[in-house]
Amino acid sequence: MIIILKESAAPAQIEELRKNMESRGLVVQDIRGESKYMLGLAGDTSGVSEEGLQRFDFVDRVMKVSEPYKLSGRHFHPEDSVVEIPGGVRIGGGNFAVIAGPCSIESEEQILSIAKDVKRSGASLLRGGAFKPRSSPYAFQGLGLDGLELLKIAKEKTGLPIVTEIMSTDYLDIFESDVDVIQIGARNMQNFSLLREVGKLGKPVLLKRGPSSTIEELLMAADYILVEGKSSVILCERGIRTFETATRNTLDLSAVPVLRKKSHLPVVVDPSHGTGYWDLVFPMALASVAAGADGLIIEVHNQPERALCDGQQSITPALFDKLMHKLSALRETLQSA
Ligand code: PEP
Numbered sequence: 183m184i185i186i187l188k189e190s191a192a193p194a195q196i197e198e199l200r201k202n203m204e205s206r207g208l209v210v211q212d213i214r215g216e217s218k219y220m221l222g223l224a225g226d227t228s229g230v231s232e233e234g235l236q237r238f239d240f241v242d243r244v245m246k247v248s249e250p251y252k253l254s255g256r257h258f259h260p261e262d263s264v265v266e267i268p269g270g271v272r273i274g275g276g277n278f279a280v281i282a283g284p285c286s287i288e289s290e291e292q293i294l295s296i297a298k299d300v301k302r303s304g305a306s307l308l309r310g311g312a313f314k315p316r317s318s319p320y321a322f323q324g325l326g327l328d329g330l331e332l333l334k335i336a337k338e339k340t341g342l343p344i345v346t347e348i349m350s351t352d353y354l355d356i357f358e359s360d361v362d363v364i365q366i367g368a369r370n371m372q373n374f375s376l377l378r379e380v381g382k383l384g385k386p387v388l389l390k391r392g393p394s395s396t397i398e399e400l401l402m403a404a405d406y407i408l409v410e411g412k413s414s415v416i417l418c419e420r421g422i423r424t425f426e427t428a429t430r431n432t433l434d435l436s437a438v439p440v441l442r443k444k445s446h447l448p449v450v451v452d453p454s455h456g457t458g459y460w461d462l463v464f465p466m467a468l469a470s471v472a473a474g475a476d477g478l479i480i481e482v483h484n485q486p487e488r489a490l491c492d493g494q495q496s497i498t499p500a501l502f503d504k505l506m507h508k509l510s511a512l513r514e515t516l517q518s519a
C-alpha cells in the first residue's frame with residue numbers, strides 16, 4: 183500500500199502517521215516521486231483501512247500495490263538503487279562493475295595469481311567460493327574458513343573487495359566482519375531464515391536467482407532481506423532450468439530488462455553458470471551488457487583444466503582480459519548510441 187501525501191502535509195503529521203503504521207508492525211518507506219511525497223507500507227496491511235487513511239486531510243489518496251513484493255519494487259523506490267561496496271565500488275544507477283575469480287578458492291598461489299590478473303584487466307571485485315554448494319556430497323566442498331583466509335590475503339594484496347557465498351547461519355559473524363559482498367547462492371534463494379539473518383547484517387548481498395524460480399519469486403526473496411532494514415541487494419540472473427540440454431542452464435537474458443522494469447535493484451548476470459561452457463561466456467557477457475545489466479560475475483581460472491570445480495565454464499585470465507576490452511568498447515558504443 184502506498185499513501186500519497188498532499189504537498190501541504192506537515193512533517194509532524196507525516197511523522198505521526200509513520201509511527202502509527204509502525205506500531206502495527208508495518209515497515210514504512212519514504213518514497214519521493216517527481217513532485218509527490220509518499221509513504222510505502224510493507225507488511226500485513228489487511229488491518230489498515232483505506233477509508234480511514236483518506237480521512238486525514240493531508241492524505242491525497244491511497245494506492246494498493248498488487249505485486250507480492252514491495253521493498254524491491256519500483257513503486258516503493260522509483261529511482262535506480264546504487265549499491266555501495268567498501269573500497270569505493272558502486273553498482274547500479276549507471277555504475278557498472280565486474281566481479282571475477284575462480285569458482286572455488288583452491289590454494290594461496292591460485293587465488294593470488296587469479297586476483298592479480300583480473301585486477302590488472304579491470305575487475306572491480308574478486309569472487310571465490312570457500313563454502314561450495316555441490317550437487318554431490320562426494321565432490322570438493324570448498325576449503326571452508328581456510329579458504330576465506332586465503333581470499334582475505336588476496337584482498338589485502340590487490341585491494342579488491344571480496345564476494346563469497348554463505349551457506350548457512352553458522353558463520354554469520356565471520357562473514358559480517360570479513361566479507362564485502364555476501365553471496366546467496368541459487369540453491370539458497372528461498373532459504374528464508376538465511377535471507378532474514380543476512381538481512382540483519384547491513385552488508386551488500388548478491389542474491390542469485392534459483393534455478394527454478396520465477397522473477398517474482400526472486401523479488402520476494404529480495405524483500406526477505408530488505409525487510410530487515412539494513413542490507414542492500416544486488417540481483418543476479420544465473421540461468422534457469424529448462425528442457426534444453428545443450429547448455430548447463432538457460433541464461434534468461436530477458437530477465438534483465440524485466441527486472442529493471444519491475445525493480446530498482448541493480449542486476450548482474452552470471453554467464454558462467456548461465457551457460458556452463460567457457461566458450462559461451464564471452465558472447466553471453468556481451469549480450470548481458472547489451473540487455474542492460476549493471477554488472478557481470480565471471481568465473482576465471484589460471485588452469486581451468488585442473489580446476490577443482492567448474493573448470494569447463496571458467497575462462498582463462500587471457501580471455502578475461504580480451505573480454506574486458508570488448509566490454510568497454512561495447513559500453514562506449516551503447517552510451518553514445
Ligand atoms: C557460484 O557462484 O559459484 C555458484 C555456486 O553459483 P550458483 O549458486 O548460481 O549455482
Ligand code: MN
Nearest residue numbers: 285481491492
Ligand atoms: Mn561455480
